[in-house]
Amino acid sequence: MSDEMTLYLQVWRQKDSKSKGGFQNYKVENVSGDMSFLEMLDMLNENLAREGKDPIQYDHDCREGICGACSCMINGEAHGPGKKTTTCEMHMRHFNDGDAIIIEPWRAKAFPVLKDLAVDRSAYDKIIMAGGFIEVKYGNAPEANSMMVGKEVADFAMDNAACIGCGACAAACPNASAMLFTAAKTTQLSLLPQGKVESKKRVQSMIKKMDELGFGNCTNERLCEAACPKGISIISIARMNREYMGTLLKSDY
Amino acid sequence: MSWVSSYFASSVGKKSVMALTGLSLVGFLVVHLVGNINMLIGSDAFNHYSHFLLSFEGIYVLEAVLAALFLLHAFFGLMIAFQNSQARPDSYSVQTKSGRGTTFASSTMPYTGTIILIFLILHLFDLKFGEHYSVPNEEGVRDIYKLVLVYFSKPLHVAWYIIAMISLAIHTSHGFWSAFQTLGFSHPKYDGFLRKSSIAYAVLVGAGFSFFAIWAYLQHGGNV
Ligand code: HEM
Ligand code: FES
Numbered sequence: 119m120s121d122e123m124t125l126y127l128q129v130w131r132q133k134d135s136k137s138k139g140g141f142q143n144y145k146v147e148n149v150s151g152d153m154s155f156l157e158m159l160d161m162l163n164e165n166l167a168r169e170g171k172d173p174i175q176y177d178h179d180c181r182e183g184i185c186g187a188c189s190c191m192i193n194g195e196a197h198g199p200g201k202k203t204t205t206c207e208m209h210m211r212h213f214n215d216g217d218a219i220i221i222e223p224w225r226a227k228a229f230p231v232l233k234d235l236a237v238d239r240s241a242y243d244k245i246i247m248a249g250g251f252i253e254v255k256y257g258n259a260p261e262a263n264s265m266m267v268g269k270e271v272a273d274f275a276m277d278n279a280a281c282i283g284c285g286a287c288a289a290a291c292p293n294a295s296a297m298l299f300t301a302a303k304t305t306q307l308s309l310l311p312q313g314k315v316e317s318k319k320r321v322q323s324m325i326k327k328m329d330e331l332g333f334g335n336c337t338n339e340r341l342c343e344a345a346c347p348k349g350i351s352i353i354s355i356a357r358m359n360r361e362y363m364g365t366l367l368k369s370d371y
Numbered sequence: 372m373s374w375v376s377s378y379f380a381s382s383v384g385k386k387s388v389m390a391l392t393g394l395s396l397v398g399f400l401v402v403h404l405v406g407n408i409n410m411l412i413g414s415d416a417f418n419h420y421s422h423f424l425l426s427f428e429g430i431y432v433l434e435a436v437l438a439a440l441f442l443l444h445a446f447f448g449l450m451i452a453f454q455n456s457q458a459r460p461d462s463y464s465v466q467t468k469s470g471r472g473t474t475f476a477s478s479t480m481p482y483t484g485t486i487i488l489i490f491l492i493l494h495l496f497d498l499k500f501g502e503h504y505s506v507p508n509e510e511g512v513r514d515i516y517k518l519v520l521v522y523f524s525k526p527l528h529v530a531w532y533i534i535a536m537i538s539l540a541i542h543t544s545h546g547f548w549s550a551f552q553t554l555g556f557s558h559p560k561y562d563g564f565l566r567k568s569s570i571a572y573a574v575l576v577g578a579g580f581s582f583f584a585i586w587a588y589l590q591h592g593g594n595v
């Protein structure tokens with residue numbers, strides 16, 4: 119068996135956010151199983167550039183699974199078939215010689231396509247701007263152990279802080295709902311002493327913004343947690359819902 | 372917007388109404404199913420049980436609450452389904468079943484819900500507001516037992532009833548668990564238990580109600 123593969127790609131090409139897009143077929147040869155998915159696309163783009171054609175636009179930055187830029191749907195799965203992986207972390211050895219691979223951009227009203235596979239994910243930034251931060255002044259770093267945080271609580275906050283805002287949750291959700299993202303971003307703050315003080319105000323304004331931006335309503339389909347490259351669980355959504363329901367009768371003060 | 376209206380306009384607010392009304396309906400169905408057992412005891416037991424319920428002072432209030440639960444649940448359910456269809460104007464070309472998340476039940480909630488809604492309207496029309504037989508020698512007691520046996524003597528009625536109960540079972544197999552998740556009850560300690568309970572509940576109501584329809588059919592309208 120040779121470790122060089124030939125793949126048949128169908129890639130979504132769209133000139134700009136206003137144009138209508140469509141699929142284009144590409145044949146990519148000499149793909150090694152050790153390449154990442156993005157390196158495979160780079161190779162295709164080099165070929166396209168050499169032929170004088172417009173290369174495929176796709177987002178990427180860190181190429182090590184921490185920036186969340188490399189958004190795309192690969193054969194109907196956000197970031198492809200690997201569990202807890204981003205597109206940049208996925209190796210081509212997940213595919214076989216002769217495979218057909220269909221690559222589409224994230225599709226959601228709140229994530230308009232900019233060009234080809236690149237979408238505008240700034241809706242997530244807007245949710246953060248609505249309250250995903252701490253406003254109270256805490257001064258300098260406190261004396262270690264002067265603020266007690268249980269190990270499990272700290273771990274759970276950290277699990278949620280692992281969110282890279284890649285958009286896979288809303289992209290994979292049948293309702294294009296941003297609940298897992300918003301849940302992770304409220305949870306990481308609400309669980310810790312510094313974030314707790316504004317938790318009610320925060321959850322209200324972030325959910326309000328999420329709804330305004332045109333994301334759908336969560337119906338507990340659980341595709342978000344399956345797609346999340348950081349393995350964030352819908353337990354965080356339940357926690358955020360509890361917090362939000364609490365705002366009906368209580369406020370931060 | 373006041374804080375109350377902004378709560379109920381929000382996605383989580385709407386979902387919490389669905390979950391609370393859904394769970395109340397889940398509870399109502401258990402009471403209804405248990406009440407049906409009177410049918411097996413005999414015509415007297417069933418007619419008197421029904422008469423007892425209807426002669427209760429506050430029955431109109433309870434009926435109004437029940438109707439409101441159904442209407443709120445269906446209204447928010449269909450509204451959520453509509454809004455969600457707007458949230459992704461261009462659908463994906465490929466949808467793979469990765470086997471992770473989403474189930475047949477979870478992805479068909481608006482459809483099974485609509486079947487239940489149609490069923491409910493017909494159910495009230497055919498039975499509650501259906502033919503009025505009187506129990507001989509008992510002033511004002513309706514012979515609902517006879518009506519059930521006459522109604523279910525038609526195979527078509529039984530078949531439609533069972534289709535609706537299968538839809539109900541599918542709906543609640545996701546809905547029961549989903550309501551807890553929505554209301555914030557989700558923890559590895561009991562999530563597995565809730566999931567299993569959801570399936571068990573669905574089988575109980577689906578098979579339970581269907582059993583009574585089949586049993587009634589086998590009475591051949593009461594004239595054996
Ligand atoms: C006896 C009848 C019914 C029962 C016991 C029931 C129960 C439930 C429960 C417990 C949920 C989960 C709520 C949540 O996840 O927060 C649910 C969801 C849902 N129900 Fe019903 N329901 C019934 C009738 C209906 C009707 C008549 C409709 C309307 C057409 C409907 C439409 C929906 C929809 C669309 C959902 C999905 C919402 C979601 O998953 O978040 N249901 N139902
Ligand atoms: S490029 Fe940064 S996560 Fe993939």
